[in-house]
Amino acid sequence: MNQINTQDSRLQPYLGTLQRIVSDMGPQRPFQSSLKSLLRTLAENHHFKRPHLVIFDPETQTLKLSLTHDPTKAQDVEYSPGVGVTGQVFSSGQPVIVPRMKDHPSFLNKAFGRSEEELATLGFICVPVLGPGEEASPREVIGTLSVDTPITDLPSLEGQCRFLQVVAGMIANQAAYLQEEMARQKHMMTQGLIGGDVAENTVQAANIVAASKSMRLVLNQVAQVGPSRATALLRGESGTGKELLAEAIHQASPRRDMPLIKLNCAALPSDLVESELFGYQKGAFTGAVQNKKGLFELAHKGTLFLDEIGELSASAQAKVLRAIQEQEIQRLGSEQTISVDVRLICATHQHLEELVESGSFREDLYYRINVFPVFIPPLRERREDILPVAEHFLKEYAEEYQKSIKRISTPAIDLLTQYHWPGNIRELKNCIERAVLVCDEQVIRTYHMPPSLQTAESTATDSSLSFCEAVAKFEQELLVDALKKARGNMLQAARDLRVSYRIVNYKVKKYGIDAKKFAVSKGRMGR
Template identity: 45%
Template sequence: MIEYAVDGAWPGFQAALRAIIDNLSAVTPLRAGLDSLLSILIKDLGYARAHLMIFGETHQNVRISMSKSRESGFGHLYGPGALLIGQVAVTKRGVIVDNLDGHPDFAGRPPLELETLSCICAPIPQPRRHGPPERGAAPKAAILGLVCVDLPKAPTVFLENHRGFLELIAAIVGLRADRFEAELAKPDRARKEEPGEFAPHTPALSKPLAASKAMRLVLRQVAQAAAASAPVLIRGEEGTGKEFMAETIHALSARAARPLVRFSGREAGAQQAAATLFGVQKGKAPGATQTRKGAFELADGGSLFIGDVEELPPSVQAQLLHAVEHHEITRRGADKPVKVNVRLICASTKALEELVNQGALLEDLLYAIGVFPIFIPALRDRQGDVLPLAERFLAEFSQQADKQVKRISTPAIDLLGQYHWPGNVRELRGCMEKAVAVCNEGVIRSYHLPPTLQTAESSATDSRLSFGEAVAGFERELLVEALKKAGGNMFKAARDLRESYRIVNYKVKKYGLDPKRFISTKRG
């Protein structure tokens, strides 16, 4: 339990303020000054955690993200969530979250923190510009950035005092805006002049879908992870989208302009895995005719994604642990280590705690890579995401195939919703790709879907449909579409089908359809 160290006393604020102003002087390197600012907030004012962010053109484009925590080692350096950032940007005022428990931005925090901490976030204002904006100048975010702290719960009057203090500190940081622009321009120039071996990874990512409550929580955690710099461990079944979430974290982070390098833990053999991850030194390693950089060096300044991390051989696990703890690697055959600045994102489908108990995974490595854990639930546990994902894949593959397939029929939607999706999002994507490929009209119908979706117990039945079953499925599909178009009116449906009311009524009863179900779906 962290003691409340300030008690709202302004003398404590004044001493901290003087120290911060001294450290943000023109002679102090900018990043060093900001680092000192966070240290002062932690040490002098007793805050549990302090975070500073500087934005680019938008609030999603974070150029600088720095954190400090009272915790030692791999302390949880959680950053402010998307809702809190948006609230501060809109109001341009400091925001107090006196109770973290129940606030969506703090989901996933340890229970003790939810019970004992509050949060204050203050905006760093954009500098005032005199005269009209320059022609062609990029639009600016509503605020330059923000300063955010977690502190022990206290009476409202004390929290208000701290909000006023943080707003003052943020305003002082904003006065250094000219230095931010100069500092942020340096890496860009350096990157243009540097003939890197690896092109910067700036993927045109689709925005992750989150219709279900479970996935909305995942996306909040992804946003928090992107704002921090701690290692991330993404867990979930095969096909749930772990690599896609890793790409999203990288794209939303301050490292987005630098490479995202991918590596699979299933690389064959310890020597090959070590060489791929850490590189090879010319002349020293057996058969090494030239020096080759590994994934860590190729990802320097960016992010490294390691899938199936539990598959790494024990010797490589030990090297990976050293790289995470000391931010350095040693090429195979080399005598001296190489410093690296890499954000590590790992993924696994296994119960890693059991592997630790079995001795197959280093316990210290699990702690090191799992500072920021994210669990992606299986698709069967978030049925609300099935249709939105299917519609996204429909649009994607329809465009690729240059087809005008615009929607999914109601019976096809029913089949998608009833299926248990053992292959998760990957299987759904493949399903929609095949459906678009065989579809020669503007609607995906049930018979366009793979045979595995045609029966309730698809995994235990013959995937081949008989002629009678195929005809019945097609007939039912036509009836549903006609009833939907007619708003449940049987006479109008019969007229559209060019069939007698008696036959349509018989077929509707045969297939157990309820015309009333379609009354609300009538189109104008």
């Protein structure tokens, strides 16, 4: 009994740490924040020094130090597989215990500048981080987790090593996501989508999710027009997020601390729109029992957003034009002019050029508001945004309705990506909200989706192959086609196939496909 109690007392610190790690790795926590929190917990609970996570970068074939709980030290150190203790652990997939770093002949201290005293008083433990497994297939080593630890007896070091192996197993998914994110960011930098001027000039709005190149260009335009007082015209189909972009423009302007006033010109009868915009004097019409400020006055020194401006009546168009040109308005029933300083943002889903041709929209007003047009592509033309936007809404509604929903299943993702989304972001938002409401599991599945999405059908052909053989053959064909199109770039192939980078990397190795040979396949097509 005493022996059991003694073991329990030794295990208690480890169990407490594991409980804290599980709590910090909640389903709604960003994976990078979770990993940083984990490293901090290891340092605080067990006196580990410099706990750090190293992730393998398939593009450079090096081990890159991505996260550490030592902000004073460099985080961009690279190791080569097989070189040094960290490289040996990665290549072999086996943990290594160094009782005292000073006594280890092959120990390479590339990551941190340790003092002589530290080398003499600290040991080093490094364990592999294995990627998520699939069925009975061997798990791939995707990185390492290591710590500096005070010198102690070998049994204690072995206990610490086993504990770190458990921790490494718990973070497999997060580490794999981080590996994928590293590859994605590197690809985007090479394509000019982040870094340089685009990264500096792109608006980072909390409610705008933009993974596609086209939407990042839109955000770049928003960042360009935001600091000015120029009138912006947001153009795009209904539900593409014009109001959110108007908010982003306002927040990027010097007027961000002043009011942003909004009006949907199609939501009110034409005779009421003018009274809303310009206000009225007491007695101006039946029911006008007191003076009322219009939206132009309320937006003084701020921004006025006019959605569906193509719905304005001819009379309202003339008054809006005067307000833009003269920076003054008149309330209904009053001859007194009121000066206003308003930055105008307009939006429409209509073809204003056709309205100008037909005479239903003033040409001079069109040129006044079309100073800086921003065209927002529909969701069906930026399918890279579908999944991240859906996950954003999933997190939002899971919190609102207090549901413990962790993810969207792969078949449900297929439904989302195959659908044509005539209602754009607004329709996707409603779809996810409905799915969250009806879901009583931890995963959104196809039967939680609206019936309109479940009409998507996949094609199949008869085959004499077994089911498993047919699936494997089909996977290989898809991979080869995607790699040919992407010229051997596995990250781009993953984006085209709408799967994660790590899945493509695993499948390429599973089927023995040489991705490098497709790097020049495009040039050979002309032969």
